[in-house]
Amino acid sequence: MRSALALLLALAVPATAANVRAPVPVAPLARLAPVLTAALAAPTLARPTLPGAQAPAPVLPASLSPALAQVLVARAAALPAVAVAAAPAQAAEAPAKALEAVNAVLKGVTPESLGAMSDDQLNAVGGLILDAMQGVKPRADAAAVAALSEAAAGRLKPLVGRPQLERSVYKPANDRHEEEIEVRGLPPGARLGRTDGSEVFRHYTTAEGRDSVLAGGGLWNGFVSYIQRSSGLWRKTFRGLDGVFLTKPGVSGDVVGVPAREFPRYVDVRLPAGLPLVELEAGRIFLVPLPARTRGWIADLYRRWASGGEVSPTYAKAVAELDAEGGPGPELALPVTVVASGDAK
Structure with a gap:
């Protein structure tokens, strides 16, 4: 008579790819x-x-x-x-x-x-x-970036066609400095649309940034909001217009705020289809809306304060403003398909 163990072994089903549940x-x-x-x-x-x-x-x-x-x-x-x-x-x-x-x-x-x-x-x-x-280090996750960009675009939609709210944050005592103005809203003529996946955009960057993109790291969300400037008169910072800034091939970096002396490289890329896209200046400046990154030193000061530590009066205003904005922002990488790269001229 067969033992119970032998019977169990005889009835056992071999573990094959067809019957092993993932x-x-x-x-x-x-x-x-x-x-x-x-x-x-x-x-x-x-x-x-x-x-x-x-x-x-x-x-x-x-x-x-x-x-x-x-x-x-x-x-x-x-x-x-x-x-x-x-x-x-x-x-x-x-x-x-x-x-x-x-x-x-x-x-x-x-x-x-x-x-x-x-x-x-x-x-x-x-x-x-x-x-x-x-x-x-965060991955260039298309689904995550798309979800966060949709949320950011949702905050911008009610601003389309509405007047800007401006607040002077620094009035110079002489004409050697520019007046600093904070703006809430969209610039006149700004349009909200979506990427189609085929259009080519240009992103000016540093040599290190170009290498990161070519290695598959994607485009990082920026630290600075959209800025308009009238040299010698005023500088307007549009709070809330943050994310990944792009232009079109053939547009010089010098005319869109990214001069070649600071951003000597470029990458031409295609974006995932269906992303929100804000055209801030017709044919020249485009934005994939996302939260802004926070520079490491100010994030460290903020964390020190948030944990009950002392903050120098020199940086108290910066910490308070960051808290009013919701605290430090994330590092986000927007996945792209690289079409070309080279030196800015």
Whole structure:
């Protein structure tokens, strides 16, 4: 009589490609949820005094706001049970680091617009948030960038055709300096459209930037908002017009604010189809709207303040302005197809 073990072995089905079930992919949102749940349940975070405030009062830094993290946790709870059950344990992050990653990647996104994103969009941006938490250089993720660009474009649509709001932030005492003006709105004639995937754009950059693009790193969101200038008279900075700036082949960098002495290289690229695209100056300046990056030194000063540390009066205004904007912005890479590259002339 055959033993029970022999019978089991005889009945066993060989493990072949046809009958082995592939593991269920783990949704980034499912991996993110327990980390954010722990961060939201952590003891009260530091509430420092806002730099430069006339009536100092403790405030919760914008980078530590829980609102967006709460939306992500709620949406993760609605994911299929198998995706949540399969999620591997994620290394615990400090609450401040976890919340800052959420608010940086999603800078400018409202809880309402975040809640309206599809599961696919949330998983795409969730992957970038996980990268930010772990200090990993972000990937050129087309789906994530598209979701964030759609959110940024949604904030611009109500501004089309409306008057600009201008505020003088620096009036020079003599004609040796330009007046600094802050603008909210779109320049006259600006148009919102979409990329078709076939049109070629030019991006002026440094030698290092060109090498990064050629290596597949994509185009990085910029640090500086769109600027108009009348030399010797005024300089207008359009707050909220941030992202990846482009022009057209044949347009000199000197006439679109990126002189060859500072940006001696160029790449000609095609963009993914369907992205929001703002034409700021007809045929000359185009923008894929995205949150702006924050320079490392000011982000470090902000984090010092947000954790309860002292900030020099010299930088108090910069820290306060960054907090009013929502805290430090993300690093984002827009994937592109390179058509040509060369030296700027």
